[in-house]
Amino acid sequence: MAELTFYSGTMDCGKSTLALQLDHNHRARGRVGRVFTSHDRAGQATLSSRLGLAVPATEVDDSLHFWEHVVTELTQGGRIDYLVCDEAQFYTRDQVEQLAKIADELDIDVFCFGILTDFRTRMFDGSARLVELADRMLPLQVEALCWCGERATHNARTEDGEMVTEGEVIVVGDVDDPQRPRPSVGYEVLCRRHHRRRMTAESAKAAALSPDVLPFP
Known part of the structure; x- marks a missing residue:
């Protein structure tokens, strides 16, 4: 039986x-898959890693209907053995439900990758639904580290x-004052304390x- 697996x-941390x-391992064994991503650092329709690797992908926005997309390809003679879905935290709850249906009804393995919480420490809708529906939820073994050397557990956003x-969860250019320069937005992983x-x-x-620094971190 195919499974819906969530790597978080x-x-x-290398998601x-x-x-x-x-994706490489499955293709090397003759399986045929499709790759999806959303808001990747390398731009639209690309799945990339910080190590410099990248492959073409289908960009996921709120209008993409996974079930219809996959069924259309299958009815046109395409073959799909698995789906790789990166940045799954940005998917809608309905899209995650479609991925579960694909695994159950079409016997296609679905591998989702994403972070659980945003910079406000609140769960993303897509991640929350994956936690509720996934057959397996696997935390990645490579631990990101806070600047202090402790295990990083929270994602932080910085502006200026x-x-x-x-x-906003996804920043496009949230500048209230049109005269103010666009803020320099960055992200960093921190331990809960920091x-x-x-x-x-x-x-x-x-x-x-x-x-005037206090004698503790």
């Missing part, structure tokens, strides 16, 4: 690298060097240089 972890490796905990304190690597460095 924080940023920088996209594993997705690429899994300052950590923020409010705003996420709670809003202490990024940059702010920790600044604090260490301050004469």
Whole structure:
């Protein structure tokens, strides 16, 4: 029986690298698959890793209907043995339900990769539904590290060097003041303690240089 599997972890833990490796391994054994992603760092319709590897992919937006997409290919004579679905946290709940239906009704393995929570420490809709529906949920074994060296458990967003905990989940250019330059947006993984304190690597460095720094991290 085909399964819906969810590989989860924080940023920088190798999710996209594993997705690429899994796709390679299955293709090397003669299986035929399709690759999907959403808002990849390399741009639309590309699944990439920070190691520099990349493959073409189908871009997932809210209008993509996985069930209809796959059934259309099959009825036109295509072969699909598995799906690799990266950045699954950005999928809608309905799209995740379609992926479960594909595994159950079409006997196609579905491998999803994504992070559980956003920079506000709230679960993404797609990830929440995957937790509810997946046959297996597998945390990635490669642990991302906070700047302090502890295991990173939270994803943080910075704007103009300052950590923020409010705003749109996906930033396109959230600038309220048209006269204000677009903020420099970055992401960083932190342990819970430093996420709670809003202490990024940059702010920790600044604090260490301050004469008023407290005697604890």
